[in-house]
Amino acid sequence: MSRKNTYWSVLLVLVCCAGLVVPASAQQFLQVKGTLTSVSAGSNEIFGVDSKAVVWRYHATTKSFGKIAKASLVNVVVGGGTVSQLDEVWGLNANGDVYRFNYSTKAFDPFGNSLAQIVIGAGYEDNCHPYEIWGLNSAGNVFRYNYCTNFFDAGFNVLLTQVATGGGDVWGLTSSGQIFHYNFATQSFAQVSGTLTQISVGVNDVWGLDSSTNVFRYDPATQKFNKVGGNAGQVAAGGDGVWVVGASNDILRFDSSSGTFVQITGILESVAVGSGSGVFGINSAHQVFTFVRP
Numbered sequence: 001m002s003r004k005n006t007y008w009s010v011l012l013v014l015v016c017c018a019g020l021v022v023p024a025s026a027q028q029f030l031q032v033k034g035t036l037t038s039v040s041a042g043s044n045e046i047f048g049v050d051s052k053a054v055v056w057r058y059h060a061t062t063k064s065f066g067k068i069a070k071a072s073l074v075n076v077v078v079g080g081g082t083v084s085q086l087d088e089v090w091g092l093n094a095n096g097d098v099y100r101f102n103y104s105t106k107a108f109d110p111f112g113n114s115l116a117q118i119v120i121g122a123g124y125e126d127n128c129h130p131y132e133i134w135g136l137n138s139a140g141n142v143f144r145y146n147y148c149t150n151f152f153d154a155g156f157n158v159l160l161t162q163v164a165t166g167g168g169d170v171w172g173l174t175s176s177g178q179i180f181h182y183n184f185a186t187q188s189f190a191q192v193s194g195t196l197t198q199i200s201v202g203v204n205d206v207w208g209l210d211s212s213t214n215v216f217r218y219d220p221a222t223q224k225f226n227k228v229g230g231n232a233g234q235v236a237a238g239g240d241g242v243w244v245v246g247a248s249n250d251i252l253r254f255d256s257s258s259g260t261f262v263q264i265t266g267i268l269e270s271v272a273v274g275s276g277s278g279v280f281g282i283n284s285a286h287q288v289f290t291f292v293r294p
Helices: 003-021
Strands: 028-035 038-041 046-049 054-059 064-072 075-079 088-092 097-102 107-114 117-122 131-136 142-146 151-153 162-166 169-173 178-183 188-195 198-201 206-209 215-219 224-229 232-238 241-246 250-255 260-267 270-273 279-282 287-292
Touching: 028 064, 028 260, 038 270, 038 279, 046 075, 046 088, 064 107, 075 117, 088 117, 088 131, 117 162, 131 162, 162 198, 169 198, 188 224, 198 232, 206 232, 232 270, 241 270, 241 279
Parallel strands: 038 075
Antiparallel strands: 028 287, 038 046, 046 054, 054 064, 075 088, 088 097, 097 107, 117 131, 131 142, 142 151, 162 169, 169 178, 178 188, 198 206, 206 215, 215 224, 232 241, 241 250, 250 260, 270 279, 279 287
């Protein structure tokens, strides 16, 4: 079994066992001090941004967010961490300038590129890609970060409005909702049947929403997205599970044993699903919550 499969198999067993031990009624979202407009969770790190573009880092020991000095960013993404590597943390300011978090100085260093979106996941393909870091510019051009050259490689065969990565996999959507899957062997994107407005890549599965708020899950055997639910506003997948925020801001967690979504008490506008760091959410008042299993 590969390193990738071994790691995620162990993680999935732990997550599933935890879900079996604690009844659903005892699982809930508890408020964390502070207000944020967005939050991103990885393997060990959680970062957030508030309405004034101030960046905050979550400290598990104090269960609170601490301010990152001199950082002014509108979006921060966290991911790619494993048992053997830290999460990468990157951000964008209001002009689309790219910044990278420096663990030594605890500050964000300017990187020099300009992007409209950036995503991070664990990488398994080669030494030049220990993380999968992908970005899009305002024109929809696709970029992949290369650790050997310290540059973003360009020249991909599609224009995208959304890119998503997880579990060493990469997917994207075009402006018309067409779905594309990256083929590492050919180093190009191939179209998959169907249309979506949102896509999220988990540990070993891919989820999406269409324009009618239906939830879909990709079946690799048929290479198609199958409808599994509806009336959703967001779907988010990661090592800490698959979550849906309903159109009425209700919260549901996918129960892999029954193959159905189970409602969790609470009202949120968005959720961020980590791969070990947990699940965090934000409500309409920008209050922050974290999911706990007593």
